[in-house]
Amino acid sequence: MVKNTPAFVLRPFEGLPGEPDWVALKEVVPAATATARTTAEYGAKDVLVTTVLPTGWRALHRADGVILLALQVPGGSGDASRDLATALLEALDVEAGTAIESIGLPTPGPRLQDVLDLSVPFEVTLQESFAYWLAPDTERTADLTAAIEDADAGIIDTVKLTAADSAYWCRMGDREFLRWSQPHEEQVVLDGLARLHAARESGFDDAKFVGYFRSSGLVVPVWELTRGTEAAEVEAPLAAFVPKFAAALADTTPLDANARRARAGLVARQVTLR
Structure with a gap:
């Protein structure tokens, strides 16, 4: 039996505010965040879109309740918008402090264009460190500090x-x-x-x-x-x-x-x- 999987979408971010910046953060910008928000149907929740998260996580419901959604992730269904929406919706449903490490192969469902409030500008902020992965009041252990410093070493000036x-x-x-x-x-x-x-x-x-x-x-x-x-x-x-x-x-x-x-x-x- 052939599974009903999403068809390939050439321009997955078409229709989103700042489409070229979505592509830039997905491919050529090493460390940055950008603003987004879900629609009222999905809780009107602020989302911090990020270039990457630790060890290739798809999304993170940070300990302080902030939702982070990573763009530079491996593989997918052929529709990056649907893949990202799947990770985002999973992150909204889990407890604070939980990472979405993988999502499998998404079945047909909402895309970012359905989940995000398209009136919210996609405002990009370049980052010099990945310290924003952690909530501001998170205790910095030696291991956490070392992990962030190791990730920071790969950031090129942008x-x-x-x-x-x-x-x-x-x-x-x-x-x-x-x-x-x-x-x-x-x-x-x-x-x-x-x-x-x-x-x-x-x-x-x-x-x-x-x-x-x-x-x-x-x-x-x-x-x-x-x-x-x-x-x-x-x-x-x-x-x-x-x-x-x-x-x-x-x-x-x-x-x-x-x-x-x-x-x-x-x-x-x-x-x-x-």
Whole structure:
């Protein structure tokens, strides 16, 4: 007998406030939280969406009653929204201080779009430590402190920029990058990037376009910045680039031969994330 499992959903976060930020926190941001709230039907409960939780937990009903929901989790049913909603609803039902370590393969049921209040903005806060995993009054044992310090060691410097929505500066070793999660359909973004790349205008202020990630139906273009570039130094040049990029995205004329070649090169450099 074939089980009735959810069908694959290309854009699982479509329709949620801040869809590009959901994708960024799921894939390219190491440590961050964001705000959400369940609907009245599900208790109007505040939810702290987080990039990760200890040892891959799906969710946590923290000792002080706060609900944490992790995005960077392994596997799933093919519909990340349904998987996350399943973990969230389980976390709401368990006692404070309980983690949802796994959820199995969810059967058809509510999705985040059904469970969350869509009027609540998805406001992202970058975190420098995973200490928020613990309730403020939790006793810090040596083991807990060591576990958090070990997790913190893997956090790369990341800053959410203000010049463009869902744009993140990060430093990896001695190199800096801009990762800009896009709200548009993949083909629209690729065509826009191809037009700019063919015209040698895909970079800005010595920032070099180097490729893009694909995840959850969206595209995250990546630029490598001049060595040593701080986050604040990217704001002005990015703000100046935004209108040019918007114009390229809005252009619906057929790609010329140079742009078609550029587009083929872009596709060859893509990295698909889960």
